[in-house]
Amino acid sequence: MAYQNNNNNKGLRINEMIRIREVRLIDDEGNQMGILPTSEALNMAKDKDLDLVEVSPNANPPVCKILDYGKYRFEQEKKLRDSKKNQKVLKLKEIRMQPKIGSGDLDTKAKHIQEFLDEGDKVKVTIRFRGRELAHTDLGFDVMNEVLKRLTSAYVIEKEAAMEGRNMSMTISAKAK
Secondary structure: OOOOOOOOOOOOEEHHHOOOOEEEEEOOOOOEEEEEEHHHHHHHHHHOOOEEEEEEOOOOOOEEEEEOHHHHHHHHHHHHHHHHHOOOOOOEEEEEEOOOOOHHHHHHHHHHHHHHHHOOOEEEEEEEOOHHHHHHHHHHHHHHHHHHHHOOOOEEEEEEEEEEOOEEEEEEEEOOO
16 A cells, blocks of 8 residues: 555556545445545545555546555556557568569569568568669569569558669568458
8 A cells, every 4th residue: 555656656646646635436346435535535445455546537526446556557567468468560571682583583582472471471572773773673663573473372562663762662461361
């Protein structure tokens, strides 16, 4: 019941930190106790060896609840951990090549792109132009189209092939199942 550190409670007011005169109180069993003076609500919490926590400060009057703050914080952190556990982190993989790539190398690159898409990652296909190759950007579009032809599973082109300085790139991802 001695949670006075303001850094740990992320904006919640606890016990003596509640400076309002009257609060709407909810007891430890979830029953509405009505509007009470803060001092009386604080005494009720101390009698039960629990904390008075302001759960809705913007209400009129603010809503306070009698609960074990340590247990409450633990449950909140547990919910946050569980929600993070179920999230899939989307990765962006990049495959680089040149416009004068050979057929065998193109097969290998397409196979790698296919593996990344099957794992659920996005893939950025980049073709790097050097020197006089910049005069023949049409070869880059041909290579991009050839890569797309060699992919076996369904995909979505998120960003069409376009020039960005000396590079041509496009972004593709796996089609949602």
